[in-house]
Amino acid sequence: MKVITRIADLKRLRRELFEPVGLVPTMGSLHEGHLSLVRRAREENPSLVVSIFVNPTQFGPREDFKRYPRDTKADMALLEKEAVDVVFVPKADEMYPPQFNSWVEIGGLAERLEGASRPGHFRGVATVCNKLFNIVQPTRAYFGQKDTQQAAVIKKMVAELDMNLEIVTLPIVREPDGLAMSSRNRYLNPDERRAALVLYRALTLGRRLWDDGEKDAGKIRREMARMIQKEPLARIDYVSIAHAETLDELDIVEPPALVSLAVKIGGTRLIDNILL
Amino acid sequence: MKVITRIADLKRLRRELFEPVGLVPTMGSLHEGHLSLVRRAREENPSLVVSIFVNPTQFGPREDFKRYPRDTKADMALLEKEAVDVVFVPKADEMYPPQFNSWVEIGGLAERLEGASRPGHFRGVATVCNKLFNIVQPTRAYFGQKDTQQAAVIKKMVAELDMNLEIVTLPIVREPDGLAMSSRNRYLNPDERRAALVLYRALTLGRRLWDDGEKDAGKIRREMARMIQKEPLARIDYVSIAHAETLDELDIVEPPALVSLAVKIGGTRLIDNILL
Numbered sequence: 001m002k003v004i005t006r007i008a009d010l011k012r013l014r015r016e017l018f019e020p021v022g023l024v025p026t027m028g029s030l031h032e033g034h035l036s037l038v039r040r041a042r043e044e045n046p047s048l049v050v051s052i053f054v055n056p057t058q059f060g061p062r063e064d065f066k067r068y069p070r071d072t073k074a075d076m077a078l079l080e081k082e083a084v085d086v087v088f089v090p091k092a093d094e095m096y097p098p099q100f101n102s103w104v105e106i107g108g109l110a111e112r113l114e115g116a117s118r119p120g121h122f123r124g125v126a127t128v129c130n131k132l133f134n135i136v137q138p139t140r141a142y143f144g145q146k147d148t149q150q151a152a153v154i155k156k157m158v159a160e161l162d163m164n165l166e167i168v169t170l171p172i173v174r175e176p177d178g179l180a181m182s183s184r185n186r187y188l189n190p191d192e193r194r195a196a197l198v199l200y201r202a203l204t205l206g207r208r209l210w211d212d213g214e215k216d217a218g219k220i221r222r223e224m225a226r227m228i229q230k231e232p233l234a235r236i237d238y239v240s241i242a243h244a245e246t247l248d249e250l251d252i253v254e255p256p257a258l259v260s261l262a263v264k265i266g267g268t269r270l271i272d273n274i275l276l
Numbered sequence: 277m278k279v280i281t282r283i284a285d286l287k288r289l290r291r292e293l294f295e296p297v298g299l300v301p302t303m304g305s306l307h308e309g310h311l312s313l314v315r316r317a318r319e320e321n322p323s324l325v326v327s328i329f330v331n332p333t334q335f336g337p338r339e340d341f342k343r344y345p346r347d348t349k350a351d352m353a354l355l356e357k358e359a360v361d362v363v364f365v366p367k368a369d370e371m372y373p374p375q376f377n378s379w380v381e382i383g384g385l386a387e388r389l390e391g392a393s394r395p396g397h398f399r400g401v402a403t404v405c406n407k408l409f410n411i412v413q414p415t416r417a418y419f420g421q422k423d424t425q426q427a428a429v430i431k432k433m434v435a436e437l438d439m440n441l442e443i444v445t446l447p448i449v450r451e452p453d454g455l456a457m458s459s460r461n462r463y464l465n466p467d468e469r470r471a472a473l474v475l476y477r478a479l480t481l482g483r484r485l486w487d488d489g490e491k492d493a494g495k496i497r498r499e500m501a502r503m504i505q506k507e508p509l510a511r512i513d514y515v516s517i518a519h520a521e522t523l524d525e526l527d528i529v530e531p532p533a534l535v536s537l538a539v540k541i542g543g544t545r546l547i548d549n550i551l552l
Contacts, residue, residue, distance in 0.1 A: 001326075011440070028512060055322075099437070101385070101432070101449075102380070102383075102436035102437050103380070105380075106379075107377035108375070126378075131436075131437055135438045137440070160373075160378035161380075161407055162407050162410040164413070176442070227339050
């Protein structure tokens, strides 16, 4: 497994890789969610690149960039086991040299939900992915559906800027009790870890109401919110039932609908979603 | 010479082109300025693609998008003579399908001079060039120094987004009397055509003052402006002496300095520049 820190070195190495090339972009602190992407990418591509980069530009000034978990040693061991060919671990000033001022902005889609709660977040995500795609020139890049809006934004960018790769998305991986895997779960103390279950329980409630014939999106949202509000450690950021592609909020639930939420558990902001 | 109108067709054709591939992006109405780019690109690359696309997103709402000169038939004849391999002539809705909302924004550099006078202009330029570079995947793309700020913005985008091509810039081509070649010169009536000479005369004055030892940028700007104001058909948009790379305005002239101006001659906005 080759470990590369410089863009120029990776571009040079890229010429020697067998096609097709798979890329799994990550911020490290790898868990089974990431590994599901790595394994699928490994199956589908003779060459596999994984990037580890905690991207400063997708964090707001009051967010958790500084304390975001970093554990490169453990990450490397995991990736070695998965027979990854190349790990790209650039420093921040390699990706963003002084005077850097080139940005990819996706409108519409990227302004809702996470984009509304985290201004500038998707600009940072789109820009860093655009750079990674140009550096690695992958045939396919793999993203998890936990960050479902991120995947939609990246797909829109690739389509509309005519980039030459395919975006593959894979299902959320959950803990046995239903909590969606996330690097931020490491922030939770035991009480918060128990309280965090309310996200998946609320999504499950939403699905059950829909399965039972409820079509009124407002009513389902309210029932979900009520359940979350009963959990003392939880504070709702949003509960959304939206068209799965446009992310326009729905009045009447019709598939494909994305039920998604962002909830603060103590000081930790968690997101989760299901598709109807 | 192959004429292609669809992005997917050009991407397919691209795989069969010999490397390296040159690209000359144009808005058509070709003149000797464009042809100097085409000829250089022809010399340097076994495969040569020229695009003709009057890009709506780089025109402001009160600008000349609708009346911008279009003469595809004449353009095709000129490109055929230069032995161009592929001409890409997409329709606007091929480049910008409904719901299009992905933009490349270059900060700093792109906010001065033309960027200040034409809000959104460089966002349109950067976005369309980003798309063209992804569609054609050229080894080199060629730009004229008449749009010197455009070339600087594109170079910054390519460097900072890690795109895989080289930007080549070539000198301004002038009419025998000094007027910089421009598709917009076609707008000028005979009186305006005579008045338009004031741009190059003012630049020449600026250079002469500098050659004679004047270092005070403000003084040179004022002398140039005074000359232009004497021309009744001319109205100054800006007269600038700036650092050639950052485009920061200078107090004391030191090379590399870009002397540039934008002047309205009747209803036609013209730009020109020289390097000190």
